[in-house]
Amino acid sequence: MTRSVFTRYTVLVLMIGFTVHLTGLLFITDGSTYTTISNLSLFLPALLLCIVDARLRQSLMQKRYWPVLLMLAFSLLIALLNPGSSTSAFSQFKTVLYVTLYLGTVHILVREGLLEKSLTFAFAVAGLFAIAGLVIHFVQQDQNIFFTGGRLYNLGYGDYANFRNPIIAALYYGFFGIYGFHLLLTKPCGTWLRVFYMACVAGLSLYLFCTLSRAVWLGYGLAICTSVVFQHTPRTRKWLYLTGALFLVAVAWLWPVIVDQQSRGFSLRDLIWAGWLSRIEEFWLFGAGAGSNFDICVLETQCYNQVHNLFLQFFYEFGVVGAALLLLAVIHVFICAVDRKTWINPIGSAGFPLLIFGIVTAMFDYHTVFNRPGVYWIVFWLPIGIILSQRFLPGPASCKEAVDAH
Structure with a gap:
């Protein structure tokens, strides 16, 4: 007792x-x-x-977690054996332990029916902060935030909600915008609560636009389309029509800014990736070592210490085997996510669009998921945890598992 x-x-x-x-x-x-x-x-x-909690330990050791745990174990092995590693084996062990505990946290909150409450509360708070940020920048600071080409990344009041980088701000607000849109499609609720959710999604979406983070725009759009395709029911059709109409109005209004972003091209990412490819013989087999920076200068003036791509950076640090294990883990989670047998729990169907967002943005906007817990963990590890924590119904699907009951 x-x-x-x-x-x-x-x-x-x-x-x-x-x-x-x-x-x-x-x-x-x-x-x-x-x-x-x-x-x-x-x-x-x-x-x-x-x-x-023996049930939690048993759940984390089930087959559906194996590809992720194998990838984590290999990263620890590289930190231990590769002399080029900037991250010590002990530091990497702590990171691997933290990631495992993070996945365990998501699992137990799903099992106890608490994760949806936590995410919904966080979505509401993020939505209110996004709206407040737009108002403060537009009114109090007298900025024409939608057309000046400036990129938002903070609240505009003190140091609150200051992500210090527009891409990180876009990832954070975009994640909760997708979750909020999922709520609108899947959760029956009263008129006023639905209006509040819509206001939060609108605020998050407009703030995301004002970051001018185009790859996050892409991931956001694909994730929203994924929700629409998989959650399209007669009950949600009117909300989809309303969303579509508002989207067309917003695009027409903001079209000059959208067109102007074409001049930015790939923001030198194509040159960075070409540099990565030209040096692949140096690291392709064993990797440069855990935590190693990919130092490169392009156009003789712009220098960077990472590849601006999670998969290429992982390849650089952990070699071809590490990259293959990362891809295996992502593909495994993706297969589990599309299996509707995992959608018994209402939170289960939210994992798929959030995973799409995390994967797409990983190819352009963030390079590591072994840093301190923060936005990158929310975007990458949280969707993985949501998907792998779901119950699986009996059937022939590849992700079939028997999960502990309440």
């Missing part, structure tokens, strides 16, 4: 910690404070639950 009470209390702390992890990026202005809070309220409770 004592253990049961302890488990319930720890799960409650874990839910609070995970919610703070999602929303704290907006209102916790010090990175060290954010990390400390995440360690105490998220990763420590997750570790305790992994120790005392």
Whole structure:
């Protein structure tokens, strides 16, 4: 009985910690404070639950997690054996442990029916911050944010919601915009709540536009289209028509800015990728080592320390075997995501469009998922955790698993 009470209390702390992890990026202005809070309220409770909850340990060891765990284990092996690694084996072990605990957190919150509550609350907070950011920049600071070509990445008030990079801001707000759109299509709710959700999605979408992060635009559009295709029902048709009409109005209004973005081309990414390819013989077999920077200068003036592509950077650090394991893990999760047998839990169907968003943006906008927990983890590991945590019905599908019942 004592253990049961302890488990319930720890799960409650874990839910609070995970919610703070999602929303704290907006209102916790010090990175060290954010990390400390995440360690105490998220990763420590997750570790305790992994120790005392046998069902959680068994779930994380089931076959559907194997490709991800294999990829994580290989990254640790490279950090240990490759002398070129900038990340020590101990640091990589901590990262691998944190990722495993993160996946375990998602699993147990799904099992307890708490993840949807946490995500929905975070979506509402993110939507309100996005709306506030647009208003502050447009009104208080007298900026014509939609047509000046400036890129938003902060709230505009103090250091709150300051992502310090428009791409990171776009990834964060885009993630919750997709989740909010999924709510509109799948959750029956009252008129006023639906209007509130629509306002939040509109605010998130407009803020995303103002970041001028074109690859995130692409990932956002593909994820929204995925939701539309897979959730198109007679009940949602009127909302889809309304969304389509609003989208056409927005495109017509903002068309000059959209056309102007063509002049930016690939923002030197094509030259960076060509440089990566020209040096592939240096690292293709064993990799340059865990945490190694890909240092390159293009046009003799622009220098970078990463490839601006998660898959190419992973290839660079961990070699062809590491890249193959990453692809295997992503393909495995993708196959599980498209299997409608995994959509028993309402949160299950949200994983697929969020995964699409994470994969598309990984090819252009972020290069690592082994950094400190933050936006990249939300965009990449959270959809993977959602998908792998779902129950699987009996059947011939490749991802069929028997999962512990409540």
